[in-house]
Amino acid sequence: MQKVLALPAVLISVVLISASAAVPVLASPVDLASRWSAQLTAARPGVSERYVVPFDLLIEHTPAGLHAALLNGSDRIDFSSAVQHDGEITLRLDQYDATLTAHCVSAAQKCSMLEGEYVRQKGSSISHFAISARPVPYRETLSAPTLAPEWQFAFTDASGKAAAEASAPAHFKLRGDQVEGTVAPVSGDYGLLAGSLVNNELHLSRFDGIHALRLDGHMVSPDRIEGVFHVSPGSPLNFVATRTAAGSSGFDEAEHMTSVANPSEAFRFHGLDSSGATVTEQDPRFRGKVVLLDVFGTWCPNCHDEAPVLQSLFAKFHERGLEVVGLSYEYVDDRARSLRLIDVYRRKYGIGFPLLLAGTTDSGEIARTLPQLRNFGAYPTTIFLDRHGRVRVIHAGFSGPATGRLDEVRQHFEQTVMKLLDEQ
Numbered sequence: 001m002q003k004v005l006a007l008p009a010v011l012i013s014v015v016l017i018s019a020s021a022a023v024p025v026l027a028s029p030v031d032l033a034s035r036w037s038a039q040l041t042a043a044r045p046g047v048s049e050r051y052v053v054p055f056d057l058l059i060e061h062t063p064a065g066l067h068a069a070l071l072n073g074s075d076r077i078d079f080s081s082a083v084q085h086d087g088e089i090t091l092r093l094d095q096y097d098a099t100l101t102a103h104c105v106s107a108a109q110k111c112s113m114l115e116g117e118y119v120r121q122k123g124s125s126i127s128h129f130a131i132s133a134r135p136v137p138y139r140e141t142l143s144a145p146t147l148a149p150e151w152q153f154a155f156t157d158a159s160g161k162a163a164a165e166a167s168a169p170a171h172f173k174l175r176g177d178q179v180e181g182t183v184a185p186v187s188g189d190y191g192l193l194a195g196s197l198v199n200n201e202l203h204l205s206r207f208d209g210i211h212a213l214r215l216d217g218h219m220v221s222p223d224r225i226e227g228v229f230h231v232s233p234g235s236p237l238n239f240v241a242t243r244t245a246a247g248s249s250g251f252d253e254a255e256h257m258t259s260v261a262n263p264s265e266a267f268r269f270h271g272l273d274s275s276g277a278t279v280t281e282q283d284p285r286f287r288g289k290v291v292l293l294d295v296f297g298t299w300c301p302n303c304h305d306e307a308p309v310l311q312s313l314f315a316k317f318h319e320r321g322l323e324v325v326g327l328s329y330e331y332v333d334d335r336a337r338s339l340r341l342i343d344v345y346r347r348k349y350g351i352g353f354p355l356l357l358a359g360t361t362d363s364g365e366i367a368r369t370l371p372q373l374r375n376f377g378a379y380p381t382t383i384f385l386d387r388h389g390r391v392r393v394i395h396a397g398f399s400g401p402a403t404g405r406l407d408e409v410r411q412h413f414e415q416t417v418m419k420l421l422d423e424q
Helices: 301-320 335-349 365-369 406-422
Strands: 034-044 047-062 065-072 075-078 081-085 088-093 098-104 114-122 125-135 150-156 162-175 178-183 193-198 201-207 212-221 224-230 237-243 270-272 278-280 290-296 322-330 355-360 381-385 391-396
Touching: 034 114, 047 201, 047 212, 065 081, 065 201, 098 125, 150 224, 178 201, 193 212, 290 301, 290 406, 301 322, 301 335, 301 406, 322 335, 335 355, 355 365, 381 406, 391 406
Parallel strands: 290 322, 322 355
Antiparallel strands: 034 047, 034 125, 047 065, 065 075, 081 088, 088 098, 098 114, 114 125, 150 162, 150 237, 162 178, 178 193, 193 201, 201 212, 212 224, 224 237, 270 278, 270 355, 290 381, 381 391
């Protein structure tokens, strides 16, 4: 999440909440391989509100060694590495430069509880999330609930005023008696939230290394849900969701959010490549080519959703004259760290096109580095340039797998590229 507007500002800055009194790590070797029912506690200094975000943590033995993953329903996010020493485990998410550490605090040989923290960079500060986990308990399968797939959410803040992005479509599906889905404002969806609908009470959550989300709602009727969406401590969003027909297949909203001051003017951009050299739109490789610019950040989950689509387009249409360029905006003004994270991102998705370090996420950076843009509001933002370097389409946000529209977006991007390639 990847967004710069008020509603989708889900990149949470939190402090570690003190756990119970420390219990010594077990001296004897403990096998922590299991599926754990975990929770993260989100809080912020000076803010009384805090909330718990449930998720599952999978630790398993594989032929390649110990492996771990974050699980939100059917969505799996693999850790880059997993290392256990006695009753303590360290898990890395290299793409976010983040670490989850936990230790067994039970007295029995078979560990029955983990406690620890998740630490990552957020802006110019370091965020700490308290983590606890127990082995997944047996859960009796309940009768399958009834829930329509398509909804429209209307959001208000605590004072009753409409939120910055006051409405957003949502897509849900049932997996037995469990619910999965997402809320998808124009600036990009929140990823797959997972949970349950029991006795008309809807509870969904997501922790993916960046987002820490919790949605609690009451089904007033089969066509109406009322509740609260926690996207950041101190900023709860009240919502009313109403059942709708199947979502529109158009992209008008996403492609009218951001524009350029003068569409007839060639678009200018620049950034540093992996060697530290400056690359601009004047580079000979872009001359006479259709260029797709991706304004992204390695910290942005929606950007990770989009990366394979862009690589696929590049592989398919590069010989016909397509160039793709990523313009990365990172949290801190630390060139070495940012280039390292960009390299992790490149290797993770096998990206063959240039990824340039363009700036930071500080306020005013987009206006300073891409002054031709008007009303920039989402990471990623994808800019399609014709063979003369002029902006033809700007697509704000990205609809990832949880929206059920990923294939539709992929086809739309491909059609846009083909149309520009076919122009004389």
